[in-house]
Amino acid sequence: MSRRHLAAAFAAALFLLCAADPDDERCLSHLHQSLSDPAGGLRNWTKASFSAPCDGFFSHLQGVTCNNGRVYKLALPGLSLGGTIPPELSNCTNLQSLDLSANALSGAIPPELSALLNLAVLNLSANALSGAIPRELASCAYLNIIDLHGNQLSGPIPDELGLLVRLSTLDVSYNRLSGPIPALLANRTGSVGFNASSFVGNKNLYGYPLPPMRTRGLSVLAIVGIGLGSGLLSLVLSFSAVCLWLRATDRTATTPGEEGKISQLMPDY
Numbered sequence: 001m002s003r004r005h006l007a008a009a010f011a012a013a014l015f016l017l018c019a020a021d022p023d024d025e026r027c028l029s030h031l032h033q034s035l036s037d038p039a040g041g042l043r044n045w046t047k048a049s050f051s052a053p054c055d056g057f058f059s060h061l062q063g064v065t066c067n068n069g070r071v072y073k074l075a076l077p078g079l080s081l082g083g084t085i086p087p088e089l090s091n092c093t094n095l096q097s098l099d100l101s102a103n104a105l106s107g108a109i110p111p112e113l114s115a116l117l118n119l120a121v122l123n124l125s126a127n128a129l130s131g132a133i134p135r136e137l138a139s140c141a142y143l144n145i146i147d148l149h150g151n152q153l154s155g156p157i158p159d160e161l162g163l164l165v166r167l168s169t170l171d172v173s174y175n176r177l178s179g180p181i182p183a184l185l186a187n188r189t190g191s192v193g194f195n196a197s198s199f200v201g202n203k204n205l206y207g208y209p210l211p212p213m214r215t216r217g218l219s220v221l222a223i224v225g226i227g228l229g230s231g232l233l234s235l236v237l238s239f240s241a242v243c244l245w246l247r248a249t250d251r252t253a254t255t256p257g258e259e260g261k262i263s264q265l266m267p268d269y
C-alpha cells in the first residue's frame with residue numbers, strides 16, 4: 001500500500017517533470033510557424049515534439065536545451081532559416097540564451113522579447129533583420145552579450161541600452177544605424193567587447209569611439225553636381241547679360257534722336 005502510494009507519487013512527479021510547459025509550447029509552436037526551413041534543419045520539430053520539448057534536462061528538439069523541464073537555450077545558427085521572429089518567443093520565459101544567427105531572418109526584432117527577464121545572450125547577427133533596435137531590451141537586466149551585427153537595422157542605438165550594467169559584449173556593426181553613439185555605451189570603450197569595431201559599418205553613426213559627426217559629407221557626386229550646376233548657371237547668366245546688353249545697345253542705336261546726335265559728333269570730311 002505504501003509502496004503503491006510511493007509509485008503514485010513517483011508517477012505524479014514524473015508527470016510534472018515531463019508535462020510540457022504551456023508557455024514553452026506556445027513559444028516553440030509560434031516560432032516553428034513563423035520560420036521557413038528550406039534546408040530541413042528543423043525536420044524533427046514536429047508538433048508532437050515541440051508540444052513536449054523538454055524531458056527534465058533532455059530535449060527532443062534540435063537546438064533546444066532544457067533545464068528542469070523548461071527551455072533555457074535556443075541555438076539555431078546557420079540553418080538557412082527564413083521568416084520572422086515571432087513576438088510569442090517571449091513566452092519561453094526561462095530562456096537564457098537565444099542564438100538565431102547566420103540565417104536569413106527578416107522583419108523586426110520584436111520589442112516583446114523584453115519579457116525574457118532571464119536572457120543573458122542575444123545573438124541575432126548575420127540575418128536580414130530591419131527596423132529599430134527595441135529600447136525595451138533594456139528590461140532584460142541580465143543581458144551580457146548583444147550581437148546584432150550584419151543586419152539592416154536602422155534608427156538610433158537606444159540610450160537605454162547603456163543601462164544594461166552586465167553588458168560585456170555589444171556588436172551592432174554593419175547595419176544602417178544612425179545618430180550619436182549613446183554616451184553610456186561610448187564610455188565603456190576599452191573594456192573587452194567594446195571598441196570601435198562594435199559600431200563600424202553604419203554610415204550615419206557617429207561619436208566616440210567612432211569619428212565625430214561628419215559635416216554632412218559632400219560626396220564626390222555632389223561636388224561634381226554643384227560644379228556643373230554653377231558652371232551652367234554662370235553660363236546662362238552671362239549669356240543673358242550679353243543678350244540684354246546687345247538689345248539695349250541695339251535700341252539706343254536705332255533711336256532716331258540718338259542717331260542724329262551721333263552723326264552730329266562725327267567730324268565732317
Ligand SMILES: *[C@@H]1O[C@H](CO)[C@@H](O)[C@H](O)[C@H]1NC(C)=O
Pocket residue numbers: 044049060061062063
Ligand atoms: C532531433 O535532432 C537532434 C539533432 O539532430 C537529435 O539530437 C534529436 O535526438 C532529434 N530528436 C528526435 C525526436 O528525433
Ligand SMILES: *[C@@H]1O[C@H](CO)[C@@H](O)[C@H](O)[C@H]1NC(C)=O
Pocket residue numbers: 023026087088089090091112
Ligand atoms: C505570449 O506572448 C504574447 C506576445 O508577446 C503575449 O501577448 C502573451 O501575453 C504571452 N502569453 C503569456 C502567457 O505570457
Ligand SMILES: *[C@@H]1O[C@H](CO)[C@@H](O)[C@H](O)[C@H]1NC(C)=O
Pocket residue numbers: 077078101102123125126145146147169
Ligand atoms: C554570434 O553568432 C555568430 C555566428 O553564428 C558568431 O560568429 C559570433 O561569434 C556570435 N557572437 C558572439 C558574441 O558570441
Ligand SMILES: *[C@@H]1O[C@H](CO)[C@@H](O)[C@H](O)[C@H]1NC(C)=O
Pocket residue numbers: 183184187188
Ligand atoms: C561613464 O559615464 C557615466 C555617466 O556620465 C559616468 O558616471 C561614468 O563614470 C563613466 N564611466 C567611465 C568609465 O568613464
Ligand SMILES: *[C@@H]1O[C@H](CO)[C@@H](O)[C@H](O)[C@H]1NC(C)=O
Pocket residue numbers: 192193194195196197
Ligand atoms: C576590438 O576588440 C576585439 C576583441 O574584443 C578585437 O578583436 C578587435 O581587434 C578590436 N578592434 C579594435 C579596433 O581595437
